Amino acid sequence: MASINSDSYSEQELLEQFKGAINLIEDPISNIRIITKNTVISDDDYKSMMKFLSKELNVRVEAYNSDDQTKPWLSINSGDPQITEDLSVRHLAKTQPYNDKKLQSWDTLTQEQTxxxxxxxxxxxxxxxxxxxxxxxxxxxxxxVKDSTLKLAFKHPTQTTIVQMQKDGTHRVVYGTQLKDITGKVKMVAVGYGREAEDGTQTLGGRSVDELSANITTISQELNTDATTIKHVSxxxxxxxxNNPTDDNTxxxxxEMLQQLEQTGVESMSARSEYVAIGPxxxxxxxxxxxxxxxxKDSKAKTHYSFNELTGEVESRVYNSEGTLVRYNGTHLSNNNSQYQINIALQLSDNETVRNATNALTRKHPGNSYIxxxxxxxxxxxxxxSGNEVSLNVDGKYRINVVAHGSEMEAIGLKNLPSMLPTYKKNSK
Structure with a gap:
């Protein structure tokens, strides 16, 4: 096995390096290991380089991260048409303690990445x-973490700003519009390893809830509040x-993060309950x-947090792939249950579109839904x-979905609709 550090070689230069090394070795070479920082060049360039070397030298080629050499994140056997990518090597979970390096020692973007x-x-x-x-x-x-952040940026490069920040709040913009010049509705995406701290609490990027919320507040304070605000944090x-099978199930x-960020204008938050990796x-x-x-987009692995409009408390929701609520405030819901005791679809017309929409709503919770x-x-x-008329008691927590075309809503009068609902409740007992 041959091993080199390949931060700046072209494909042809690498080929010549390996040919020279192979000529010095009497035994046949069947496997080449490339160790390098995975953010030096793009994934596509790595794959192209490995295909080239495997074909030219008729060997298996593996790429390892310089900070994790236990298994390759890219590999290809001689004659294989495609590269094998192992996302498990690059997911965002780690057991090693957070390294609170000073920002000046962080790698900024290379010219190739820019x-x-x-x-x-x-x-x-x-x-x-x-x-x-x-x-x-x-x-x-x-x-x-840097590579994962870059991949997220590649998806929406003209609508993205990348900020690097150490734990104490020292930060810099390394790509995109400066914070003070951003306008419109903004989403904040915090990228880092999910870890358990020594006291057993959860952290992201080595930060507790207090520390990360303070960092996000620091960024929000640099925005022009007359032109923009952070509405969602991912x-x-x-x-x-x-709902976590691997670490903290509570x-x-x-x-807690959303509750702390309420005063900054953040309205919602999302987090994952499973291992996370960013694809190419x-x-x-x-x-x-x-x-x-x-x-x-495995919906069941994503938890949505938002404020209850009436109580102001934070609520959590998890949906399945069909859009059905399956977990509410930490409680798993059965097929015949939701956070409401009764779900009612008030169908205002017999129009086919309205009927279909009504049926779709009630099918989400068939055991306690009515039309x-x-x-x-x-x-x-x-x-x-089943279409049978029933006498329904709507005591307890219930929800009414009004289903109609806009013109039908207008005919009733949106101002009159709220006044109809108490009468509706009274008459439906």
């Missing part, structure tokens, strides 16, 4: 969903939410084991999902 961002920004990219800009907050100097690290990290295309992938079966209709004379009738 050029890559420039190239990506000239391509047609999807817009950020529900936000005008994102601030990617790199919490650690670690190569994998915590991108492993095992930060409850974690309240996200809920910038997509967030999750796995319950951290070794296999990586999934994109209500008002006839031409203003009489109310309530039906179960």
């Amino acid at each position: 050029d890559k961002l420039t190239t990506e920004s000239q391509k047609t990219k999807p817009d950020l969903a529900n936000h005008d800009h994102q601030i990617l907050f790199q919490t650690e100097s670690d190569d994998n 915590l991108v690290g492993c095992n930060l939410a409850s 974690s309240t990290y996200g809920a 295309d910038g997509r967030k992938l999750t796995s319950s084991t951290g070794t296999s079966e990586w999934k994109h 209500a209709k008002i006839d031409d004379n203003g009489n109310l009738a309530v039906y179960d999902l």
